[in-house]
Amino acid sequence: MLSVFHLNPPRASRIGLFTVLACTLAACGTAPAAPPVETNPVAPSISAPSPTPPPPLTVTPVQPPPVQPPVALDSETRPVPDVITALLTYAERLRVLNPTDLAAEIVVLGDPGNVPLRQMQLALALMHTHQPVDTARALGLVQRVVGHPGPESLQLKPLARLMAERLSEMRRLEETTERQTQQLRESQRRIEQLNERLEAMRAIERSLNSRPSAAPVPPASAPAPARPATP
Numbered sequence: 001m002l003s004v005f006h007l008n009p010p011r012a013s014r015i016g017l018f019t020v021l022a023c024t025l026a027a028c029g030t031a032p033a034a035p036p037v038e039t040n041p042v043a044p045s046i047s048a049p050s051p052t053p054p055p056p057l058t059v060t061p062v063q064p065p066p067v068q069p070p071v072a073l074d075s076e077t078r079p080v081p082d083v084i085t086a087l088l089t090y091a092e093r094l095r096v097l098n099p100t101d102l103a104a105e106i107v108v109l110g111d112p113g114n115v116p117l118r119q120m121q122l123a124l125a126l127m128h129t130h131q132p133v134d135t136a137r138a139l140g141l142v143q144r145v146v147g148h149p150g151p152e153s154l155q156l157k158p159l160a161r162l163m164a165e166r167l168s169e170m171r172r173l174e175e176t177t178e179r180q181t182q183q184l185r186e187s188q189r190r191i192e193q194l195n196e197r198l199e200a201m202r203a204i205e206r207s208l209n210s211r212p213s214a215a216p217v218p219p220a221s222a223p224a225p226a227r228p229a230t231p
Helices: 002-008 011-029 082-095 101-110 115-125 132-147 157-209
Strands: none
Touching: 082 115, 101 115, 115 132, 115 157, 132 157
């Protein structure tokens, strides 16, 4: 402060300097203001949400599984299992057997029990006899293979289904043939009855024509004139 007055500055400069010093001292002596007190805001009232109605029940129709297209056979197709090859070879051998040998083969096979492979063998032998009773029996055997639950029938089921379709078609054809044969027999029996009646009528006609004719009756003679009485 002594150096300032010693320099003897102008009056206006001294007044400004005193003003700055006064403001600085006032600022240093002023106590810091207390921080504002934060009041708790009033929480807005929240109303309970109204219950949401459940969505409408929709029923989705069950779609059938897509049909798989048939697999084209080519050089990269896996080979057929040996059991199927063996059955096809066995069927080829049965095809060339005569009826006597085929009947003997069926006797040798016997009762297949519940063994799918033996059931298939017997069905193949029975379907080569071309007899309605054997066709029905073979159809029952392959249907048992199709419905067999064991793992040993898995490789045989495709061939068994194919044979079942063919045997069902054969059975329908045989039933149609049987009906037509029965109708033909009935027609032949009626024709024979009509022929017998016609032959009986012809016999009666021939017997009537072969009777001898009666002898002609001679004409009666005229009566003689009456004679006059004598006296």
